[in-house]
Amino acid sequence: MTYKVLLIDDEPSALEGMLLWIDWRELGFEICGTCGNGQEGLRLIGELDPDLVITDVNMPLLNGLEMIGAWQQAGGREIKFVILSGYSEFEYAQTAIRYGINHYLLKPVFPEEATEELREIYQELEQEERGRRFKQMAASEETAAAIKGLLYEQPTEPADPEFLASLPADVCCWNVCLIQTAPQQYAEVRGKAAALIAVAPAMYLVDLEAGCCAIVFGSFAAGHESEAITGVADSLRQECPGQTLFIAAGTSVPALTGITNSYRTAKETLQHFFYRTSSAGLLMYHEIKNTPFSRQYDHIRMADELIGFINTLDLPGFRSAVDSAAHSFQEKLVAPEAVKKFVIHLIYRIRELTHHVTENGKRPELLNEFQLPEVHHYRLTLTGLMGYLLTSGEAGIELLLEDRGRRSHDIVRDINQYIQEHYRESLTIQKLAEIFYLHPVYLGQLLIKKNGIGFKELLHNLRIEEAARLLHEQKTKLSEVAEQVGYANYGQFLKQFEKKMKMSPNEYRNLKT
Numbered sequence: 334m335t336y337k338v339l340l341i342d343d344e345p346s347a348l349e350g351m352l353l354w355i356d357w358r359e360l361g362f363e364i365c366g367t368c369g370n371g372q373e374g375l376r377l378i379g380e381l382d383p384d385l386v387i388t389d390v391n392m393p394l395l396n397g398l399e400m401i402g403a404w405q406q407a408g409g410r411e412i413k414f415v416i417l418s419g420y421s422e423f424e425y426a427q428t429a430i431r432y433g434i435n436h437y438l439l440k441p442v443f444p445e446e447a448t449e450e451l452r453e454i455y456q457e458l459e460q461e462e463r464g465r466r467f468k469q470m471a472a473s474e475e476t477a478a479a480i481k482g483l484l485y486e487q488p489t490e491p492a493d494p495e496f497l498a499s500l501p502a503d504v505c506c507w508n509v510c511l512i513q514t515a516p517q518q519y520a521e522v523r524g525k526a527a528a529l530i531a532v533a534p535a536m537y538l539v540d541l542e543a544g545c546c547a548i549v550f551g552s553f554a555a556g557h558e559s560e561a562i563t564g565v566a567d568s569l570r571q572e573c574p575g576q577t578l579f580i581a582a583g584t585s586v587p588a589l590t591g592i593t594n595s596y597r598t599a600k601e602t603l604q605h606f607f608y609r610t611s612s613a614g615l616l617m618y619h620e621i622k623n624t625p626f627s628r629q630y631d632h633i634r635m636a637d638e639l640i641g642f643i644n645t646l647d648l649p650g651f652r653s654a655v656d657s658a659a660h661s662f663q664e665k666l667v668a669p670e671a672v673k674k675f676v677i678h679l680i681y682r683i684r685e686l687t688h689h690v691t692e693n694g695k696r697p698e699l700l701n702e703f704q705l706p707e708v709h710h711y712r713l714t715l716t717g718l719m720g721y722l723l724t725s726g727e728a729g730i731e732l733l734l735e736d737r738g739r740r741s742h743d744i745v746r747d748i749n750q751y752i753q754e755h756y757r758e759s760l761t762i763q764k765l766a767e768i769f770y771l772h773p774v775y776l777g778q779l780l781i782k783k784n785g786i787g788f789k790e791l792l793h794n795l796r797i798e799e800a801a802r803l804l805h806e807q808k809t810k811l812s813e814v815a816e817q818v819g820y821a822n823y824g825q826f827l828k829q830f831e832k833k834m835k836m837s838p839n840e841y842r843n844l845k846t
Contacts, residue, residue: 336384337365341374354444371395387415486593504551506585509595513545513579566615607669626668683729745783756795757819
């Protein structure tokens with residue numbers, strides 16, 4: 334099946350790049366439209382009815398997040414959104430969590446990363462489509478749809494009196510138990526859960542998002558609400574050994590029509606598995622209700638520290654920083670989605686640092702350490718998530734170390750040659766570092782070690798030597814000489830000339846004549 338895509342970005346070059354560099358048809362998509370701001374995007378979403386909208390964050394008239402919020406508030410049909418954001422806009426990606434957005438691409442967009450993300454989104458769309466067809470075919474889905482509507486507090490129509498009348502009359506309260514697993518394990522887990530509750534008088538299975546289902550269950554005795562579901566949870570774990578299972582129940586309500594409150598608290602409870610383990614058993618809302626999550630942590634400092642260890646190839650320091658970050662998250666009980674976005678952001682930054690190595694096919698087996706399929710699809714514990722970060726950082730440092738070893742033999746010769754050819758330009762140590770894929774601090778130390786002088790001194794020497802030649806051979810104005818050898822500021826040229834030649838440019842010219 335082919336899905337329609339709407340692209341929204343106020344940068345024409347970004348739109349053109351996505352149109353040209355990504356093989357949409359091969360991935361199962363077709364572009365139905367493009368535009369440059371959120372206001373126009375909101376109109377096109379209504380007109381074109383896309384399945385997927387990829388939007389930039391910062392745009393005129395209406396930014397990407399405002400556009401998404403307006404669409405959701407208007408009650409439009411459910412659409413998959415992917416946001417585009419740069420490193421400096423990472424907080425926008427965190428904000429997007431509140432809108433239910435689970436996918437984003439880092440700018441600038443690289444075709445390989447976009448293709449990976451789009452393949453995942455296509456699989457999600459396909460799975461959702463199969464789910465929709467399955468529900469249409471199954472007669473029992475009428476009941477599931479009615480209950481699902483009550484869960485979301487958005488029933489497609491008023492609760493059917495016959496359906497409510499068919500419920501056991503002696504149920505004293507209702508609750509929701511959420512079961513979440515990896516998408517590839519979902520069909521098996523769901524089938525076993527359905528079999529376990531097939532003969533239960535007050536248990537109903539409802540499919541939710543990818544990898545997650547709900548058992549809506551009734552209790553026949555006040556004060557014993559957990560007993561009804563504990564047996565199912567224990568049996569399900571026994572029948573699915575070794576599989577990732579997160580099982581959480583909400584707070585009980587007296588009537589099925591109020592089940593949305595149980596669903597909300599069950600989702601909140603499920604989040605707390607992040608700081609536990611997948612084998613922790615059934616988790617009840619009353620166990621976590623007094624431990625809310627926090628979003629207060631210094632993500633910028635933490636990210637800079639971790640990336641700093643990658644840049645300096647300090648593996649022990651990186652490992653220690655990962656452990657420290659994990660302890661900080663645990664201590665502050667930082668919201669799982671915030672930690673998840675933080676880790677994904679860091680792994681993409683590590684991929685950026687090693688892009689020049691991996692694109693040349695060096696150590697292809699290490700590329701697997703940068704893949705994030707499970708992070709995007711199902712709930713991880715803090716230990717598992719930080720494990721992805723640790724292995725990505727270790728692979729990145731290993732790649733960079735190997736690359737440095739390969740390049741070190743002739744690197745200074747190449748750098749010196751480049752400086753000699755480009756000293757008339759606006760040349761900085763940072764620019765050289767980007768060109769030769771070296772950390773600026775390391776590059777500066779390497780030049781001093783090999784040349785005996787630092788980068789700036791070498792640059793000034795070349796410029797002043799050339800200026801002296803021009804002053805000797807030509808009658809060009811001093812300001813023009815300064816500009817020709819690379820100085821945008823005449824005062825800086827004068828200072829450097831006098832420092833090296835022990836006289837002014839004019840005195841030097843007169844001396845030669």
